[in-house]
Amino acid sequence: xxxxxxxxxxxxxxxxxxxxxxxxxxxxxxxxxxxxxxxxxxxxxxxxxxxxxxxxxxxxxxxxxxxxxxxxxxxxxxxxxxxxxxxxxxxxxxxxxxxxxxxxxxxxxxxxxxxxxxxxxxxxxxxxx
Numbered sequence: 553x554x555x556x557x558x559x560x561x562x563x564x565x566x567x568x569x570x571x572x573x574x575x576x577x578x579x580x581x582x583x584x585x586x587x588x589x590x591x592x593x594x595x596x597x598x599x600x601x602x603x604x605x606x607x608x609x610x611x612x613x614x615x616x617x618x619x620x621x622x623x624x625x626x627x628x629x630x631x632x633x634x635x636x637x638x639x640x641x642x643x644x645x646x647x648x649x650x651x652x653x654x655x656x657x658x659x660x661x662x663x664x665x666x667x668x669x670x671x672x673x674x675x676x677x678x679x680x681x
Contacts, residue, residue, distance in 0.1 A: 553668050559633045561587065561595035563626075563680070566604060566617060570681040575614030602632055604677070626680070627673030636665040 568581050578596055582589040596615055599605045604621045608614060638661045 553665070555630065556634060557591065558595055558598070559630055561592055562599055562604075562629065562633055565592070565595055565599060565615075566629075566677055567680050569605060569615065569617035570622075570678065575608065575612075575616045577614050598633060602629075604629065622676060622678035624677050625673040626675045626677060627669045627671070629677065630672055631669050636662070636669075638665065 564585055565581060568584065569576060578592055579589050582592045596605065596607070600607045600615070604618055604624070605615050606618050
């Protein structure tokens with residue numbers, strides 16, 4: 553299983569924010585990790601939308617970890633961000649596999665993905681730091 557860059561960046565932001573008790577600027581985090589501010593902004597917007605961080609605009613603004621989100625799990629976060637349709641062989645119109653109506657690959661991969669997320673649900677976001 554490989555996580556997308558967006559998920560990786562979301563996790564990095566949460567780790568950074570939990571390690572710094574003051575509001576942070578996106579550029580500050582981008583500089584710390586040596587990554588693109590534009591890519592990081594997409595991750596920050598998603599985290600804000602999902603309630604993992606709070607964002608304040610203005611000269612004294614910034615982003616900070618929403619302490620209430622600390623009880624949520626790493627698995628929950630990943631499940632909300634990642635697309636676990638690992639293979640594209642599924643035909644949604646006919647609800648069958650385009651390779652073979654007897655193909656079980658999609659089901660196997662779904663089961664493996666569920667096990668992956670289930671394991672990560674054992675870890676709270678506050679445990680990342």
